[in-house]
Amino acid sequence: MLTYWFIGLALMLVIEGIMPFLFPALWREALRKLVLFSDGQIRFLGLTAMLSGLLLLYWVK
Numbered sequence: 728m729l730t731y732w733f734i735g736l737a738l739m740l741v742i743e744g745i746m747p748f749l750f751p752a753l754w755r756e757a758l759r760k761l762v763l764f765s766d767g768q769i770r771f772l773g774l775t776a777m778l779s780g781l782l783l784l785y786w787v788k
Contacts, residue, residue: 747754761769 746757764772
């Protein structure tokens with residue numbers, strides 16, 4: 728079971744690294760804009776990402 732968690736973490740890191748590797752200037756600009764968001768907006772983005780991930784896991788399973 729722990730192996731699956733490590734595989735998931737590894738895949739997340741690979742996917743997270745694609746944008747800064749391929750488009751560093753675009754990634755930097757996106758982070759600049761993200762800093763301007765309020766705490767509520769950032770929390771909403773986080774919640775949306777978590778729910779999307781859970782739905783994807785449910786769909787795949």
